[in-house]
Amino acid sequence: MLEGGGVTPPVGNVYLNETLLNQSSFDKFSSYSVAGDQVWGFDSRYGAVMSGYADNTSYANEDWFVTPVIDLSASTNPVITFEHARGPESSMSVGVAEGYYSAWVTNGYTNGTDPNQTTWVELPILNHPTVKWQYVNSGELLIPAEYRTANCRIAFRYLSIDGASATWEIKNVTVKEQ
Numbered sequence: 001m002l003e004g005g006g007v008t009p010p011v012g013n014v015y016l017n018e019t020l021l022n023q024s025s026f027d028k029f030s031s032y033s034v035a036g037d038q039v040w041g042f043d044s045r046y047g048a049v050m051s052g053y054a055d056n057t058s059y060a061n062e063d064w065f066v067t068p069v070i071d072l073s074a075s076t077n078p079v080i081t082f083e084h085a086r087g088p089e090s091s092m093s094v095g096v097a098e099g100y101y102s103a104w105v106t107n108g109y110t111n112g113t114d115p116n117q118t119t120w121v122e123l124p125i126l127n128h129p130t131v132k133w134q135y136v137n138s139g140e141l142l143i144p145a146e147y148r149t150a151n152c153r154i155a156f157r158y159l160s161i162d163g164a165s166a167t168w169e170i171k172n173v174t175v176k177e178q
């Protein structure tokens with residue numbers, strides 16, 4: 001760690017704390033487009049934003065947004081929480097039941113590779129948005145014991161299909177002791 005700078009250490013055990021509301025925070029994550037031309041983007045108002053909608057059309061996409069490496073080797077009961085929102089109104093029901101907006105954990109991902117070549121385990125999101133553009137807290141998603149390693153990563157996977165897509169926005173991603 002670099003010393004100085006007057007940074008106050010977080011209280012308790014915080015392993016990752018990224019707002020995604022500034023470019024440097026966003027740039028610590030990596031993204032990978034498995035399908036579709038649309039990709040995860042940065043917005044200082046909304047955080048990390050993904051949509052399969054372009055030119056008045058919804059396109060099929062599969063896009064992953066992956067945290068930097070998180071060292072959980074000394075953790076006890078680490079949980080991830082984040083805030084997320086969706087819209088617009090006409091798309092609020094798109095893909096929720098089908099799992100278009102999901103979170104996953106691994107200890108074996110390498111940046112720049114297709115996430116489908118890595119083994120991930122889903123971390124079911126406890127709370128999904130129900131009102132357009134209103135952020136809700138995901139709830140505390142417990143990271144299973146086998147992934148409490150020095151090279152843990154968590155990913156957000158977005159899906160859309162031709163003819164149906166929503167916008168998914170994520171900010172304030174935190175991994176800490178429960």
Ligand SMILES: [Ca+2]
Binds near residue numbers: 034036037039
């Ligand atoms: Ca894509």
